[in-house]
Amino acid sequence: MARWWVGLLASAVATVLAGFGVVAATNAQAASGCRVAYAVPSQWQGGFSANVEITNLGDPISGWRLTWAFPSGQAVTQAWGASVTASGGQVTAANAGWNGSIATNGKVSFGFNGTWTGSNTAPTSFALNGVACTGSTDPTTTTTTTTTTTTNPPAGDAMAAVAAMQPGWNLGNSLDATGADETSWGNPRITEALLDNVRAQGFKSIRIPVTWGQHQGAAPSYAIEPAYLARVKEVVGWALADGFYVMVNIHHDSWQWISNMPGDRANVLARYNATWTQLASAFRDSSNKLVLESVNEPQFTGSSGDAQNAQLLNELNTSFHRIVRASGGGNATRLLVLPSLHTSADQAHLDNLNATFTALNDRNLIATIHYYGYWPFSVNIAGGYRFDATAQKDLTDAFDRVHNTFIARGIPVILGEYGLLGFDRHTGTIQQGEKLKFFEFFGHHAKSRKITTMLWDNGQHFGRTSFQWSDPELIAQIKSSWTARSGTASTDQVFNPKSAAVSAKTITLNLNGTTFSGLRHGGTDLVRGTDYTVSGDQLTLSAPLLTRLLGSRAYGVNATLSARFSAGVPWRIDLVTYDPPVLQAAAGTTASFAIPTAFRGDKLATMEAKYADGSNAGPQNWTSFKEYDHTFAPDYAAGTTLLKPEFFAEVNDGARVTLTFHYWSGTTVTYHVTKSGSSVTGAVA
Known part of the structure; x- marks a missing residue:
């Protein structure tokens, strides 16, 4: 819909492929050969995501192992579709239980997340089960092929x-x-x-x-x-x-x-x-x-x-x-x-x-x-x-x-x-x-x-x-x-008020069947027992750690941590300095109304709208909580909170509406708006 608004066991895979007319090979002498496509679809500071596709150009294989060396000292942190291990710069990726078989001209792919420093040069030399992937088959072997096409797949x-x-x-x-x-x-x-x-x-x-x-x-x-x-x-x-x-x-x-x-x-x-x-x-x-x-x-x-x-x-x-x-x-x-x-x-x-x-x-x-x-x-x-x-x-x-x-x-x-x-x-x-x-x-x-x-x-x-x-x-x-669960947490934001002393902060880990393996800041592993503690599913960041990483405590994200687990992708935790947002009086129209807002490091989560008698104001008045980005939206770059025409279209003329803004730090701020015809005035509560 265009929304403008309104494993498989190897035998099962072989059965499916045969049912759809895949080429099967019979060999006079085992042919080998492969081609590897290595791509990095996304990269960020210190990290990247890679996809690897293997094409088997030789005889069918059952069970595969791809090896390569990273030219720039990269390291794999998580993988899907394969089991990846490393020794120094040498990397080995072995098939998962469901994708071990690759037919002649068949393909299999896997992916991983990794880290890099300095540069992220892609590897160019790969070997499949010990055979270099040159894009062609071993010329000393011979292979004959037959093609079978099944037009009536068996049940299942x-x-x-x-x-x-x-x-x-x-x-x-x-x-x-x-x-x-x-x-x-x-x-x-x-x-x-x-x-x-x-x-x-x-x-x-x-x-x-x-x-x-x-x-x-x-x-x-x-x-x-x-x-x-x-x-x-x-x-x-x-x-x-x-x-x-x-x-x-x-x-x-x-x-x-x-x-x-x-x-x-x-x-x-x-x-x-x-x-x-x-x-x-x-x-x-x-x-x-x-x-x-x-x-x-x-x-x-x-x-x-x-x-x-x-x-x-x-x-x-x-x-x-x-x-x-x-x-x-x-x-x-x-x-x-x-x-x-x-x-x-x-x-x-x-x-x-x-x-x-x-x-x-x-x-x-x-x-x-x-x-x-x-x-x-x-x-x-x-x-x-x-x-x-x-x-x-x-x-x-x-x-x-x-x-x-x-x-x-x-x-x-x-x-x-x-x-x-x-x-x-x-x-x-x-x-x-x-x-x-x-x-x-x-x-x-x-x-x-x-x-x-x-x-x-x-x-x-x-x-x-x-x-x-x-x-x-x-x-x-x-x-x-697609292949594994990832650990998450109750939040990816840890808020520290600038107006108060730095204190330890605790968040709840959602282990999702994984085990917690460590906490990292950039490329540095933090020290368990000193920088942080873990008790069951409770991760506590120490006050000395937060003091060190928050630095001068400018409003906004001061540092980012990476919680790592035994499987899946890491969980990012932003350390944020904030104070309660400050709103100012404003005047505008139902077509264009913006509340000057000093967000001071905080982020807007939702907004409530009520009349003086406690009834719900604005569209969808079965709830006091209005629809984010449809009736209201923050503009952090401009330092404003927008109230949209869709909101005022269903606000009673002449009635004062009390808005309660809820922020991710837990802070709430109230504000009054009054519509008179097409004019709107706003005042701090």
Whole structure:
């Protein structure tokens, strides 16, 4: 959805690959050879994240060990997809339990976080199981190959194939854009280089949302523009050539015209069927790694209720299944994805979708849902600015329902989109540490429930031309969660008031099954028992340590610590000097009102708004806590707190509103605003 608002055992992997026509080798003499692609998608002061892709050019291998030497003294701190050890500058990466087999021309990838000082020169010499990776095979060996293609996968392949699709990524806000072309929502044209770089990040599948409506002719044929269909096929072809599993769908058509089905059933169904008839023909002979999804986030306007909604969605999903299967070729057994209503994990919607699966009785079907978190946390409203027990339970309940309804019964599930709704505006809507805890737990529980996940990315995460991640901490946490849990903590900010003496501070560690291994400042390991102590899950930073690191105690972040655990990525802890923020009187309009604010090192968490009688003021008045970045927002650079037109649009004229600003230090500050027509005045309480 474009959100503007609104392991596998080696034997199982071998089975899946065989089912999709992978080349198998028979050797007259064992051939060996390999190619390694080493990439550093993100780097920061003293640290970096790397991805390594191995291509086996020789005979199939079972169990691999890649070795190399760092040229600049770098060190690996955490790894995923492989077990990495080092002796001096020599590094060895050994396969995980689920990725030990590499077919001829097959690929496997892993990643790691590391540290560097001085420079971060990439290694150029690698050896796979003792054989130098030169990009070619040993010329003294001979190899003959045979190709086998299975067009009717045996029972169980759908579950194994969906597992092999983990992890996945969405090419959002491009071909799904509803304007004239794929650039109309601000992203550049899709390139092969983009897909190559996404693949290098370790993603195994890519969802390519496509909106077709603005590229279709009139009834009765609803012909898709040949140039547009050719463009979609070109992008799909690039992705398949990169080795991705690829999912193509009908996307924003869901709300543009399909949602009218309750009042215009015949015409909507005719157009839907005509669309899928053309798409089924276009992709009939594509690789079995192409997966088709019937419709994105189905919804219906003006229906009589959930019973009719379920009936209409069943009709669409059933019609989609019939058309694709009847088109023959690879579509006879192609993996097909069917959504629940709204792609919701509510039990009633899951049960309705399960009834469709039972009726269709097709072993090559996949269920799909989307998940954007517990809504108050996901958009930062109603005081839900922490990833607390309520937000965590919403996630576990949803994933458990999906597992019990489908996966436990042998039906695979793809979580076709995930993220946080607050990302629609920018990723800072949710505080960094709380955000990282969400994604750590999300990855862990999805993995435990065997749900394949696809990150929604509309261009805000992975740069479409820079090929860099906008938030290295976030992607490091996401990647780590694919294979291991990471330790976190109750906070990533330790506040020290400038107006008081420095004192020891204690935070709670969330070990998440790991063990605490140490605390570091830059490249220096701090001394346990002197600089800090650990008692159970309580980490206490000593007053002498804080005094040393806070230095002159300028407002803001004075130093950053790194808590390290036995697995996963480190947890960053910022040491912050602050004093209570100071607000000043202001005058403005409902279109432009800013409160001068000296934040003095603190950060705004949320805002309450109430009238004099205690009732809630402003939009969404079922809660006093307003929506962050929608009705209010801090501007730290300008030294102001903005109250947006959306807030004043639902404030009573002439009534005084008391605002309570809550800051991450725990400080609260009250302020009064009064709207008179389009004029607004503000005063310190």
